[in-house]
Amino acid sequence: MSRLAETRPVGGPFDDPGLLVDLRFGRRALLFDLGDLSGLGQRERLRVTDAFVSHAHMDHFRGFDTLLALGLHRPGTLRLVGPKDFADRVAAKIAGYTWNLLDETTPDFSVVVDEFFDGAVRRRTRFPGRRAFAREAADPPALSPGLVHDEDDFSIEAMALDHGIPSLAFALQERRRINVRRDALDRRGLPVGPWLTAAKRAVRRGDPPDTEIATDDGRRLRLGDLLDDVLSVGPGLRVAYVVDAAPHDANVAAATALARGADRLYIESAFATEDLALAQRRLHLTAGIAGRIARAAGVREVIPLHVSPRYLDRPDHVPAQLRAAFAPP
Ligand SMILES: [Zn+2]
Ligand SMILES: [Zn+2]
The missing domain is CATH 3.60.15.10 (Ribonuclease Z/Hydroxyacylglutathione hydrolase-like)
Known part of the structure; x- marks a missing residue:
């Protein structure tokens, strides 16, 4: 996990x-x-x-x-x-x-x-x-340039979007996703416990295959033998967060670049697509533009944030526009 x-x-x-x-x-x-x-x-x-x-x-x-x-x-x-x-x-x-x-x-x-x-x-x-x-x-x-945070397991990138003032968008990038295969553990009679956390940490650090890993019940195993068996390594999770931004091309390009390949994109969908003129005055995105950013970035899932209360009487109007622009029928 x-x-x-x-x-x-x-x-x-x-x-x-x-x-x-x-x-x-x-x-x-x-x-x-x-x-x-x-x-x-x-x-x-x-x-x-x-x-x-x-x-x-x-x-x-x-x-x-x-x-x-x-x-x-x-x-x-x-x-x-x-x-x-x-x-x-x-x-x-x-x-x-x-x-x-x-x-x-x-x-x-x-x-x-x-x-x-x-x-x-x-x-x-x-x-x-x-x-x-x-x-x-x-x-x-x-x-490094472009980063606002960096630790063993993940880093966070930032990008300044234009909202009349700079408005930072962020993307969290997990380095590698390491999963434990329970069936492989059971097959080899290995226990569940803190040693798995240490083994995962060794993988994240890029320790060599000959590195010895001690299990909680005292066995000693090669890291290389655990990989692709007990531990499976896949690409890390990417989560992008894009809020207040004017609905213009430069912001669309920047937000798309930041969200590229994200598993989840949380994005402001302040105004309905038909209220573009209002969105331009208030320097916010519309649902249609947010959905097109999500589609162009190839994200797997898009979640609307920051919907204007003017649509409270039609709570699904803006989210439905976002979904439609993301994955047109
Ligand atoms: Zn706001
Ligand atoms: Zn704002």
Whole structure:
């Protein structure tokens, strides 16, 4: 089973957009956008370590306070990624509260903000709780251009779309998907247990076939003998998240490139296809354009987000247009 256990929208299609990515074995979760987080349980909110914010319009950022309030009571770091000057928006939110009770004795909690612009993460700002969140500049993380996150099992790419302001779209790419074949385990009389996690980690690292893997009951096996038998390796999951973007060709091309080959594309479908003029004025996509992006990118599944409440009386109107444009009859 993969570490990327689940991706699910934080709310319904008419709510603030947002996506929860649950990392089952890391006991962590990631969020794309920080709108209204009331659709998450408290345990899910407590697991969020990193949030990737498309832009600082209120419906994408008002949930920051929720995570900040939770963080105050436990040591750790909440890492945020956003567009250029995002740290100023975070600083302004923090400045809205009084912090006289924070000092060196309070839990060591910090907010770290990375800004993605000109195609890379170029600025990092730290807000340490023990210093009443006074902002300090830090070295940006060493990430390849185009990436906003990189760890053993997956990376996250970003692309700035035009929404009058930069609006970041994201794609999470799992490196490799490693599955355990229960029938093969049973055939060889091997136990289920933590050793399988270690074996999968060795595969992800690209360890050589002669690497010795110890099972929980003390047997020693060659990694190469487990591959293509007990462990099957396939391409990793790709999940793309595209929200607020003006309905023009440059955005369509950029979003299509980012979503290319995704297993799941979560995409804003703010306006109905017949309301293109309105979508152009408000700098949002229509369902028809979102569906064409999904089709051109060759995604396997497309899920609508951020549908305008003007269609609340016809809840399936916009999603049906998205489906039709994605897979015309
Ligand atoms: Zn917006
Ligand atoms: Zn929005």
